[in-house]
Amino acid sequence: MPSHNKLKSRAAANVVSNIQIATNIYEMVLHHDDVSRATQPGQFINLYCNGKATLLPRPISICETQSDYGTMKIVYAVVGAGTEEFSQRQPGDTVDILGPLGHGYDMHEGVKEHIIVGGGLGIPPLLELTKRLIGKKKVVLGFRDETFLVDAFKHYADELYVATNDGSVGEQGTVIDILERHHIRGDMLYSCGPKAMLEEVQPWCIQHEIEGQISMEERMGCGFGACVGCVTKVKNQETEQWEYKKICSDGPIFYAKEVVFDV
Amino acid sequence: MPSHNKLKSRAAANVVSNIQIATNIYEMVLHHDDVSRATQPGQFINLYCNGKATLLPRPISICETQSDYGTMKIVYAVVGAGTEEFSQRQPGDTVDILGPLGHGYDMHEGVKEHIIVGGGLGIPPLLELTKRLIGKKKVVLGFRDETFLVDAFKHYADELYVATNDGSVGEQGTVIDILERHHIRGDMLYSCGPKAMLEEVQPWCIQHEIEGQISMEERMGCGFGACVGCVTKVKNQETEQWEYKKICSDGPIFYAKEVVFDV
């Protein structure tokens, strides 16, 4: 029998703060010692709702951890009933969480130049990563219009590029436009963002022969590998055949070259 | 078209206080101007839960109203998920309510001697009634063992009898024992309590030729007459045939002689 030193379980985390940082976007700081300490950049937590109709977990990436204080920060958009409920939480309230879940980004030793590419709500999990990576860090952040978290990245990025679709802030264009425009190169690329963006990041990596790690997203039933709901197609490097892998427990981070996007 | 001066609806009431007054029994004061002012003794309100599994209303009788302050008091036992949830409410929280619902006790003018008979959780709604009745008020309260609200009745009762099944407080016996033991007589009897008690109160009224009004209870779907779920058998005084009447909207108060108990 596999030994069970400590079984993980859902637990209430204290809300330390919960503030709006952009239109419909909130930043919540939660206190939970174990989860905060165990988290690796790119991992996520399940948040659970109190609402009557919302049984399933809401997976949200961990943006930053302050493990000395046992706290962690998440940044989330209000898009439906669950995130709406979270946005109402006040400091002192609690929220049930489970985590950290999934595998974070591989931080290989010896990688010297890092390219970090985030789009929209995919930007938050890249913050802790950028903090922890050692070497030269080139960060490209793409937004639709309004920006957020840019200042936080300034502390850790060696180069920071900000783009908006409409050019209202930073440069105009997509993250790929920026990568091209500034001839950004490096040894490893780390990305998180909307599927449409990742679908362009993947060929960019291949074209420039840069190893990439991308974070996938899918509707989840459990978040820890039990329901086989949250799969993505992943190519077996030997057989060249794809198979479905679970985003929650085999990912959410996959190597860019492995992922097969449906067209 | 029937005119709609003001449509009634569910509304949040503020919790003024919520304290435990006996084992598993709580007294909650709620603030809601309209409901407080409109309430007649014997009426009830629906309380709605936030819990995920508890959609249906919880009907709770109104114990007392302080219409000057727009407040009302309810006394409830914690017996399941809904009442458990209510017991957790703190002053300053809100609870959704609808009411007042049903018809209260008829308070006929000219009735001189009133007999008020309550058992257990049927006692609360009799308090406001006892307050408002004019004439001589003989109050009989029966409990299993622990008593509650007795002091409140002291202010308004001319005669007050307290009985417990085990005799631990007041006299030993049932409310019927008390009525008999003390030869209590009057012009009108008002009762609320467990079905088993009401089933004994009914023949007692008939035997002593005292008009009685009793408050019925049943599992409810709506509380306002829409679902036809909460019926009780009521005898048509002319045809001698029974028909099902809705406890929530035709009652909860019925004349004792009309009610047909199933055996």
Add this chain to the structure above:
Amino acid sequence: MCKSMEVNIAGITFKNPVMTASGTFQPRECGDYVDMNQLGAVVVKGIASEPWTGNATPRIAETYGGMLNSVGLQNPGVDVFLQEDLPFLEQCDTKIIVNIAGRMIQDYCEVAEKLQGTSIAMLELNISCPNIKEGGVAFGTDASMVEKVTREVKKYCDKPLIVKLSPNVTDITEMARAAVSGGADAISLINTLLGMVIDVHQRTPILSTKMGGLSGPAIKPIAVRMVYQVANAVEVPIIGMGGITTGEDAIEFILAGADAVAVGTAGLIHPTALTDVVQGIQYYMDRYNVKHIKELRGLVK
């Protein structure tokens, strides 16, 4: 009321697609909570040829996201309905649909005949109530019976006839096709699903009838699925119901193929649910600039 919410079902025009679900709305009592003039139609609780007493209590049990009922079609009978309730309803500016209940085909026909020539707009044939033990149940789960009872009732009344289907079947499209073969002018679905709740402390079923009909938000995905299946199987208009609580829920049914919707359990829990749904549909139409509600009908393929 915005004209763009108008719907037409079997030649009858409704000011909007929102109706009460039969058995969950008593005009006299509910009128204190809902302005009936704002509803597309009021569907009256199942009316039989004679008064029915209904089942013993408890008739209601709570479930997660829903409720069971075993009211058993308590009703005053068609004669009392015509004398006492119809005149009251006629004062409202809404269409009246009468849901008819029966134990034998003849019962249904008798009610249909008596409603002929009255002000009511349509009939709804309830062959699907799980709460009566006699013939009624079998009607709703046997395609040949569905066809037969529909055909018979059509003979007694030339008002448009809605046939209300039971979800307690293997293949809902088979029942829908049978109703249409029998002459149904419209289909409504779903009635309640058969369920049971046991009190583990008392060790008895909560309902006096042991089993009862499950309704409320819990059943919505089953109802949407069935509406979608039936919309793709028959050509007649569909009135969808089962767990509708908000305007978006109503839109979900319409996108699945419903022409109109009915709101039942939600109105028991939120007395204003019916008008909230009307407003929610309006809000959705404004937001997405939908000119006529019928543009949305069956848009999901």
Add this chain to the structure above:
Amino acid sequence: MCKSMEVNIAGITFKNPVMTASGTFQPRECGDYVDMNQLGAVVVKGIASEPWTGNATPRIAETYGGMLNSVGLQNPGVDVFLQEDLPFLEQCDTKIIVNIAGRMIQDYCEVAEKLQGTSIAMLELNISCPNIKEGGVAFGTDASMVEKVTREVKKYCDKPLIVKLSPNVTDITEMARAAVSGGADAISLINTLLGMVIDVHQRTPILSTKMGGLSGPAIKPIAVRMVYQVANAVEVPIIGMGGITTGEDAIEFILAGADAVAVGTAGLIHPTALTDVVQGIQYYMDRYNVKHIKELRGLVK
């Protein structure tokens, strides 16, 4: 673990009546949350003769009090299961039940044959998954097919066979009787109910397959009703499931006639639900001084 929770099904003794519901428990991943040694049995996700890729995403949609899934029986095939998963499971002190999936009778037989002679305790025949388009569905809703597939599979394996029934039928007792005629040693029910959820903003079904299987607390009253009906129709042991979240829910199924229970969706939402249910049963037995869990079986008449 208290001895009084032991149950015996078709000659196999389980330390307690709580099992995982097939498809909702992956031993490797869930082992971080649940001590499998505390479970009566682990029921493995549907295994087919060949690897199945399953359906496209989205495979999950939320509903009120439940969820839809259209995983479509993604599985590595029986050979990989035997090589990689079974040795892992064998380390646990619990019984192993393998749920077998197929598109044709022959598929089921092939898997059954390969499981012969292994350490697994029982087989569960999944003829009721609504998420595969081929034969599987028809099997579960046609009594003669239920009987036939049961009879055939029995020929290939002498381990006790559980037949898992679909709730998407008019008469569940007919299917149960057919399974028993075919030689089923036990019946498990219910599998998921067919449902659909539409995203009203995108105007598309949420699931890639449009429809999927509804599970969770929302379906519990339907499941309890079916367990009750089946317990009164056949003599074989019953494994009840559908929305069980607490010990009291489990007791409800046992009072309705189940010998054992399975927990699915609740364990996705509360990873410790399985062991919570075991403890909840224990608590109930202590409170009411129940000596053997079997005393409660079918107590509600």
